[in-house]
Amino acid sequence: MASxxxxxxxxxxxxxxxxxxxxxxxxxxRNVCINAAAGYxxxxxxxxxxxxxxxxxxxxxxxxxxxxxxxxxxIEELKAIQSFLAQMKSISGFSYRGKKDxxxxxxDSRIEAKEEFDPGExxxxxxxxxxxxxxxxxxLRIRExxxxxxxxxPKLYSEILETCDKKRLCPYKIQTNLLxxxxxxxxxxxxxxxxxxxxxxxSKIDYENSILVVDEAxxxxxxxxxxxxxxxxxxxxxxxxREVEKFKSEPTAEIEDFLQxxxxxxxxxxxxxxxxxxxxxxxxxxxxxxxxxxxxxxLSDIFDEMEEYGVKIRIDQLRRGRRPRSSLxxxxxxxxxxxxxxxxxxxxxxxxxxxxxxxxNLTLELWDMRSSEILREKWKNFHACIFCSGxxxxxxxxxxxxxxxxxxxxxxxxxxTAKNLxxxxxxxxxxxxxxxxxxxxxxxxxxxxxxxxxxxxxxxxFSASYRIQRDLLDLGLEEMIEEHKRKPFVESQGMPGREGRxxxxxxxxxxxxxxxxxxxxxxTGRFSEGADYPGKELEGIFLVGVxxxxxxxxxxxxxxxxxxxxxKTKGTYLGYIVxxxxxxxxxxxxxxxxxEDRAVIILGDERxxxxxxxxxxxDYARRTAxxxxxxxxxxxxxxxxxWNKNN
Numbered sequence: 001m002a003s004x005x006x007x008x009x010x011x012x013x014x015x016x017x018x019x020x021x022x023x024x025x026x027x028x029x030r031n032v033c034i035n036a037a038a039g040y041x042x043x044x045x046x047x048x049x050x051x052x053x054x055x056x057x058x059x060x061x062x063x064x065x066x067x068x069x070x071x072x073x074x075i076e077e078l079k080a081i082q083s084f085l086a087q088m089k090s091i092s093g094f095s096y097r098g099k100k101d102x103x104x105x106x107x108d109s110r111i112e113a114k115e116e117f118d119p120g121e122x123x124x125x126x127x128x129x130x131x132x133x134x135x136x137x138x139x140l141r142i143r144e145x146x147x148x149x150x151x152x153x154p155k156l157y158s159e160i161l162e163t164c165d166k167k168r169l170c171p172y173k174i175q176t177n178l179l180x181x182x183x184x185x186x187x188x189x190x191x192x193x194x195x196x197x198x199x200x201x202x203s204k205i206d207y208e209n210s211i212l213v214v215d216e217a218x219x220x221x222x223x224x225x226x227x228x229x230x231x232x233x234x235x236x237x238x239x240x241x242r243e244v245e246k247f248k249s250e251p252t253a254e255i256e257d258f259l260q261x262x263x264x265x266x267x268x269x270x271x272x273x274x275x276x277x278x279x280x281x282x283x284x285x286x287x288x289x290x291x292x293x294x295x296x297x298x299l300s301d302i303f304d305e306m307e308e309y310g311v312k313i314r315i316d317q318l319r320r321g322r323r324p325r326s327s328l329x330x331x332x333x334x335x336x337x338x339x340x341x342x343x344x345x346x347x348x349x350x351x352x353x354x355x356x357x358x359x360x361n362l363t364l365e366l367w368d369m370r371s372s373e374i375l376r377e378k379w380k381n382f383h384a385c386i387f388c389s390g391x392x393x394x395x396x397x398x399x400x401x402x403x404x405x406x407x408x409x410x411x412x413x414x415x416x417t418a419k420n421l422x423x424x425x426x427x428x429x430x431x432x433x434x435x436x437x438x439x440x441x442x443x444x445x446x447x448x449x450x451x452x453x454x455x456x457x458x459x460x461x462f463s464a465s466y467r468i469q470r471d472l473l474d475l476g477l478e479e480m481i482e483e484h485k486r487k488p489f490v491e492s493q494g495m496p497g498r499e500g501r502x503x504x505x506x507x508x509x510x511x512x513x514x515x516x517x518x519x520x521x522x523x524t525g526r527f528s529e530g531a532d533y534p535g536k537e538l539e540g541i542f543l544v545g546v547x548x549x550x551x552x553x554x555x556x557x558x559x560x561x562x563x564x565x566x567x568k569t570k571g572t573y574l575g576y577i578v579x580x581x582x583x584x585x586x587x588x589x590x591x592x593x594x595x596e597d598r599a600v601i602i603l604g605d606e607r608x609x610x611x612x613x614x615x616x617x618x619d620y621a622r623r624t625a626x627x628x629x630x631x632x633x634x635x636x637x638x639x640x641x642x643w644n645k646n647n
Contacts, residue, residue: 093184376403431545
């Protein structure tokens with residue numbers, strides 16, 4: 001079977017060449033990195049290249065994506081290939097989802113707030129009901145050939161869920177059994193990266209006989225760090241103290257004393273930190289004070305007891321129809337892991353002061369920065385790996401930070417030209433410095449006003465940080481948007497996911513209204529990465545500043561680690577400059593999803609014109625960039641010239 005036979009669309013320039021390039025690298029068993037802009041068609045191209053090789057070598061394809069909701073995309077493309085092939089033998093595949101999406105028993109239960117269960121809580125619920133789950137019991141009576149029929153053709157997770165619901169079968173159990181049968185399995189990164197979650201996959205699949213495709217691969221570094229880090233707060237301690245009170249009849253005095261002393265120590269640390277302050281802390285010294293000098297061996301026994309009582313709490317919570325949460329359980333695991341990590345290079349311990357419910361709170365965090373070290377061992381398990389994204393350039397920097405030692409690469413020029421966009425870099429505007437001076441904030445406000453006046457379309461203002469966004473809002477950004485008869489949509493820090501989704505959908509819908517929307521968000525949030533705004537949903541972006549990490553204790557620790565790994569210059573480049581410009585690239589890509597789109601991009605910081613930053617911008621921004629004075633009338637003129645000419 002030739003690769004070209006599996007491409008279900010009329011090939012665009014470079015797509016056929018990329019198919020052949022990938023196929024050649026697979027024949028040589030080399031890992032591949034691909035940089036191609038959004039809208040290029042990476043998914044069908046990679047499938048067309050990989051499927052013939054996988055079939056000829058009897059290999060599986062694991063397609064890893066950032067979130068569960070993105071797992072359907074490769075299977076939808078597989079369906080398109082299957083339809084294109086018509087009479088050929090079916091290629092089996094499905095989108096794999098976690099227990100939270102697949103547990104029918106939890107769906108049927110009357111448990112409070114079940115929609116808010118995290119994956120660990122759903123797993124605990126499942127384990128607790130293993131002996132009395134009617135859906136799981138029915139799976140024991142279904143024949144293996146009947147299970148195989150479920151993926152006689154490619155299936156979305158929702159289709160498997162619907163079939164299992166009708167047949168009263170456990171969807172999670174069924175899809176786990178299907179892992180052995182399927183050629184293509186789409187799943188979230190977590191099932192590859194997280195040690196605890198990957199066992200279900202590895203128990204059914206031989207990684208050495210699998211090709212791993214990692215989509216939106218620029219997220220790997222952050223995802224790995226998040227999965228391997230953990231934190232507790234003063235609130236966690238207070239909840240644990242309340243939980244211990246349930247066991248007054250049992251010998252818990254030692255645990256109570258430990259928790260209370262820990263609480264007092266954290267209160268003292270909180271008092272020493274300024275607002276939004278952050279410092280490193282020594283967990284060994286902290287534990288010694290909190291336990292009044294107990295040895296780590298004795299503390300280990302206390303952690304075991306805390307975990308034991310925590311399990312009892314979780315069981316009791318389920319019995320009462322509540323979420324199976326336990327702060328005791330969390331604390332035990334946090335401190336046990338902390339003790340195990342004391343001498344590990346690349347793991348830092350941070351204390352930070354923040355607001356929770358309007359009151360000051362302290363967070364203690366175990367922060368694992370060892371992405372390259374951890375991920376390097378993952379890639380070695382597979383037959384070959386393919387990494388793709390629109391923002392992994394420079395590819396050499398990307399490869400170093402994810403521990404990829406041997407690879408070939410291909411960067412595909414974006415299809416966007418001066419007909420698709422104009423990119424204006426404003427001289428005279430910059431967010432450089434620890435704080436944004438009022439005069440500079442006012443200059444930004446005038447430039448943004450000119451941007452809004454010139455474009456009667458759905459627009460986005462992406463700020464480098466929440467601090468800068470607050471400065472603009474305090475000066476009247478939202479009111480100014482309304483004065484120009486536009487509807488503001490403002491992202492707030494810590495906005496719940498459900499509220500964020502509602503805001504996003506409302507903003508997109510506004511594009512179909514006479515009164516257009518203006519989205520005010522950050523380059524570090526959910527609206528500037530991962531969200532798609534096709535067509536008229538977003539036609540102008542104003543970036544306020546360069547999204548560097550604030551030079552906090554956390555950033556310094558991170559840079560020190562990277563300088564230790566790579567040296568001062570390269571460490572700063574990989575750990576500070578590249579991540580910031582990658583966020584810029586992600587933000588810019590929101591407005592361009594196809595060659596039919598039109599967009600005006602304002603890079604509102606003169607530093608973008610500096611060579612060390614300019615060369616890291618997406619190619620379409622570099623090709624169309626013009627450096628202009630940040631005069632409001634000049635900005636209006638340049639935007640109107642482009643828009644009138646190309647629309």
